[in-house]
Amino acid sequence: MNSYNSSYNINPSTRIEIYDKLNNLVVTAYGNITTYLEIYENYTYKSFTPVSSGLEVRIYNLNITKQNLIIEEQVVESYSGYLPNNITKITPVYALNDSELVFEKAKLIIPKAGVNVQNVLHCIAWDFANANCSQWEFLDKNNLEGYGENETHIWFNVTDFEAYAGASSQPDLVARNIIFNVSQSGIVENEALMISANISEEAGVDAINVSVLLEIYNYNGTLWILKESKEKIVNISATTYKLVNFTWRAKPGTWRFSITVDPSNEIEETDETNNFNSTTYNVSGWTIYYGFTNGWIAIKDSVGNNFIVWIPLTQQGNLYFSDYDSEYQFAHLMPLNGTNDLEELDKALNMTGFSDSVKALFDKNNDGVADAKACFEIASRVVCDVPIINSTDSNNGNFVTGILWDSADGGDEYNGTQDVVFITKINPNAQGSYGTYDYEIRVPALLRNLKGTNDLIKIFMEVK
Structure with a gap:
């Protein structure tokens, strides 16, 4: 009977005891024993190794089935061999070569050694010479016969080996x-x-x-x-x-x-x-407005009686969208087509970095100039070079959105401080992305924050 340490040397600290079936001590020694036992008789084998707070093994009803029977066990205090990836820590390992042993069961009392034991590991391919297991399997400790634990130890019964240990597992x-x-x-x-x-x-x-x-x-x-x-x-x-x-x-x-x-x-x-x-x-940093317009003009008295009603044969004119707090006159509106105007407007609207910033939509080729421009008739004045885009992608070009700035606010060109107005032409009963209607315009959602404290959009309609 040999008890080995992790170096596969006899461990002189391990105490081995053999008891007969009446529980009388037959022999005891440290590290290894060579003794004579009666063949076909049952004995109890005990060993105690002082690792951590002590590792104890009891093999019950060990039957001596042959002459020259060799019992080999190994206690590895600090295991450094292969472990599954999700194992954090492991207790001392107890291994037993049971290939020639016949016994009822064995009780293992294994020190925790500071390990928060979540699983019991069972090795089914133990290498005594190298103190290494090449194949571990997980056992649910709650399914082990006689499982128990306290602050220092775990204990349970088994009927086969090669090696066992408690383990702390890691999630991933x-x-x-x-x-x-x-x-x-x-x-x-x-x-x-x-x-x-x-x-x-x-x-x-x-x-x-x-x-x-x-x-x-x-x-x-x-x-x-x-x-x-x-x-x-x-x-x-x-x-x-x-x-x-x-x-x-x-x-x-x-x-x-x-x-x-x-x-x-x-x-x-x-x-x-x-x-x-x-x-x-x-x-999206933009809001799409669309719908119908009513170009009727009525002059009424104080009680609502109509004096004159003007109904145009065809709706014509423009719609103007601005910050509610912006004040401007049509005569002062100019095209937003100066140097870096699109970037300056993005900055004023806090849209710099948006994937759909003003510059990203109006200057897709990033050459510093609006990709498309158009003319608008504003209060009987034709204003050209107004940067435009299709108000939506699927309106067949029936509705465009343009950008103007208020020159009355000062400056030779737009610099980010003046009022800004978005404009679209009325196009009666035209096909847009959302149906048939009179207007469709794309307006920055943050235009409402451009000036003052009223975070609203103001709309003017110019009827011709």
């Missing part, structure tokens, strides 16, 4: 992707956007009280600026995934949504490099 939490729950037409300003973080556990270990952090950044054309953060605590079962849902009130602009699992590294994991994921999302 993965931030897989971010899902935006939106309709096919996309999200618009002030709508509630549900953002789902898809988090999975890949190591087969339950993860409890997992923090999931959502950070929301806005791009200002140069930097990503953190605007908002939200955090939730969830539990994720082994080898499953969970959608962690957040709600965000959409705002115009280019946004980055970043998910971090366990941001404070409170949970030890097998892989700490896959806890982050990030994606961008664009919320």
Whole structure:
């Protein structure tokens, strides 16, 4: 009977005891024993190795079935061999060569050695010479016969070997992707956007009280600026995934949504490099206005009696959209076509960095000049070189949006401080992207913030 340490040398600290069926001590020694026992009799084999708070083994009803029977055991205090990826720590290991042994069961009492035991590992391919296991299997400790534990030890019964140990497992939490729950037409300003973080556990270990952090950044054309953060605590079962849902009130602009699992590294994991994921999302910076116009002009008295009603045969004229607090006269409106005017307007509207900024839409080839221009008749005055775009992509060119600035506010050209007006021509009963109507115009949502404190849009209609 030989008891080995991790170096495959006899361990002189291990005490070995043999008891007969009446529980009388037959022999005791340290490290190894050579003794005579009666063949076909049952004995109890005990060993105690003083590693940590002590490792004890009791083999019950060990039957001596042959002469020259050899019993080999090994206790590895600090195992350094192969382990599955999700194992954090391991207790001392007990191994027994039971290839020639016949016994009823063995009770193992293994010291925890500071390990928070979550599973019991069973080795089915133990190498005594190298104190290494090449194939471990996980056992649910709650399914082991006689399992128990206290602050210092775990204990359980087994009927076969090669080696056993207690283990602390690590989860592997993965931030897989971010899902935006939106309709096919996309999200618009002030709508509630549900953002789902898809988090999975890949190591087969339950993860409890997992923090999931959502950070929301806005791009200002140069930097990503953190605007908002939200955090939730969830539990994720082994080898499953969970959608962690957040709600965000959409705002115009280019946004980055970043998910971090366990941001404070409170949970030890097998892989700490896959806890982050990030994606961008664009919320349109524009509002589309469309509909019908009524060009009737009526002159009435104080009680509502009509004196004159003028009904044009064909609706003609323009619609003008501006900040509610802007004050301007048609005679002073000029085309926004000066040097860097589009960039300056983006800056004034806080749209720099938007994927659909003014410059991005009106100067798609980025040559510093509006891609298209047109003339508008404004209060009997023809104003040309007005930068334009189609109000929407599917209106067959029936409606365009132009940009003007108020020269009465000073300056030889627009510099970001003057009033700005968006203009479209009335085109009666024309086909637009949303049906047949008289006008369609694309207006920056943030135009309402350009001046003053009234965050509203003002609309004028000029009828000819």
